[in-house]
Amino acid sequence: MKTYSMSGWFYSKDGQQLGPVSREQLETEVQSGNISQESLIWKEGQADWLSFSKVMGDTAAVSSAPAQSAAAPYNPAVAPVSQTPVAIPSYLWQAITVTVLCCWPFGIVAIVNAAKVNGLIASNQLDAAREASEKAKKWSIITLLVGLVVVCGYIAIVATSGVFDGLQ
Amino acid sequence: MISRLTIVGVIAILVISALVFFRETGGAGLLPGCIFRKLTGIECPGCGMTRATYAALHGNFAQAFWFNPVGVIILPLALFALGLELIGWVRGRPLPFRLNLNRWTGIGLATLVIGWGVIRNLI
Numbered sequence: 386m387k388t389y390s391m392s393g394w395f396y397s398k399d400g401q402q403l404g405p406v407s408r409e410q411l412e413t414e415v416q417s418g419n420i421s422q423e424s425l426i427w428k429e430g431q432a433d434w435l436s437f438s439k440v441m442g443d444t445a446a447v448s449s450a451p452a453q454s455a456a457a458p459y460n461p462a463v464a465p466v467s468q469t470p471v472a473i474p475s476y477l478w479q480a481i482t483v484t485v486l487c488c489w490p491f492g493i494v495a496i497v498n499a500a501k502v503n504g505l506i507a508s509n510q511l512d513a514a515r516e517a518s519e520k521a522k523k524w525s526i527i528t529l530l531v532g533l534v535v536v537c538g539y540i541a542i543v544a545t546s547g548v549f550d551g552l553q
Numbered sequence: 554m555i556s557r558l559t560i561v562g563v564i565a566i567l568v569i570s571a572l573v574f575f576r577e578t579g580g581a582g583l584l585p586g587c588i589f590r591k592l593t594g595i596e597c598p599g600c601g602m603t604r605a606t607y608a609a610l611h612g613n614f615a616q617a618f619w620f621n622p623v624g625v626i627i628l629p630l631a632l633f634a635l636g637l638e639l640i641g642w643v644r645g646r647p648l649p650f651r652l653n654l655n656r657w658t659g660i661g662l663a664t665l666v667i668g669w670g671v672i673r674n675l676i
Contacts, residue, residue: 397649425649434649477659478634478652481666485599485624485631490589492599493667500663503656539585 396426397434411437432474473514475502476521483525487532495524557643576610598670599624623669627662 393405398420405428406414414420415437425434477499484492499521505514575584580603585591587600601621608617609625618625634652641647654662 395646402649427646427649429646433647433651433653475654475659477654477662478631478638481627481662482631482635484597484666485602485621485628487599489599490597493670496663496666500660503654503659507656535585535588540583543583 394426394428396420396424398424473502473506473518475499476518476525479525480521483528487528489528489531491524491531492528495521495528561639561643579607596673598666
């Protein structure tokens with residue numbers, strides 16, 4: 386998974402999204418009471434917004450060795466992000482949209498794979514989840530392309546020769 | 554490098570143009586309809602969405618609903634969810650509010666769409 390240790394944290398406060406700030410600044414904001422432990426925070430590489438306590442709770446478990454954080458201040462922040470359980474997209478909305486719009490059986494393959502993703506994440510089979518996620522993405526794109534090719538090809542044929550008028 | 558906003562803007566203009574053309578002409582006989590149904594005679598989960606879109610674009614929502622009841626409800630929902638993802642993609646970070654599906658709502662939604670494809674051929 387991609388992580389960008391240089392990019393900072395965004396945080397939400399009173400419905401606004403602020404940042405990016407460094408990790409230290411973020412902790413200062415919490416300590417000064419500007420934002421709460423339950424405020425949502427996000428940084429590049431994190432699939433979704435999570436509460437401060439959730440992200441930093443994970444971090445505390447990893448960075449409990451004091452020497453580590455002194456030597457490489459950004460590493461502890463990166464490590465727990467890669468363990469964040471929601472980092473694999475399911476592509477289910479995409480799969481459903483192309484199935485309903487492109488009217489094509491390949492879409493079913495995409496939907497079946499997409500539906501498996503969150504279950505596999507829940508049972509901690511992350512490699513299988515990633516594989517299902519990739520398949521869902523691949524078949525959604527195939528469905529979309531087939532739909533586009535069929536419609537565009539049909540339009541091209543009808544517009545140039547009109548030989549299929551009888552079928553309409 | 555082309556910005557993400559430009560990509561989305563160009564696609565949006567194309568889609569809106571296509572929808573306006575479709576609304577005014579009904580596709581002008583250029584749309585093939587469902588190839589799968591023409592070949593097999595079986596209705597897929599998306600069959601009727603072309604007619605439903607045409608009806609909805611003319612404000613006939615009740616008529617649109619009956620062309621494909623499940624599709625007419627789920628498609629706007631899916632497009633809304635994809636719109637939120639798209640905004641997150643354009644600005645480089647996701648919105649705090651997203652339509653996330655957990656394990657069971659995901660399987661339920663998938664079952665609904667596939668089951669609808671089966672059931673509509675039986676009734």
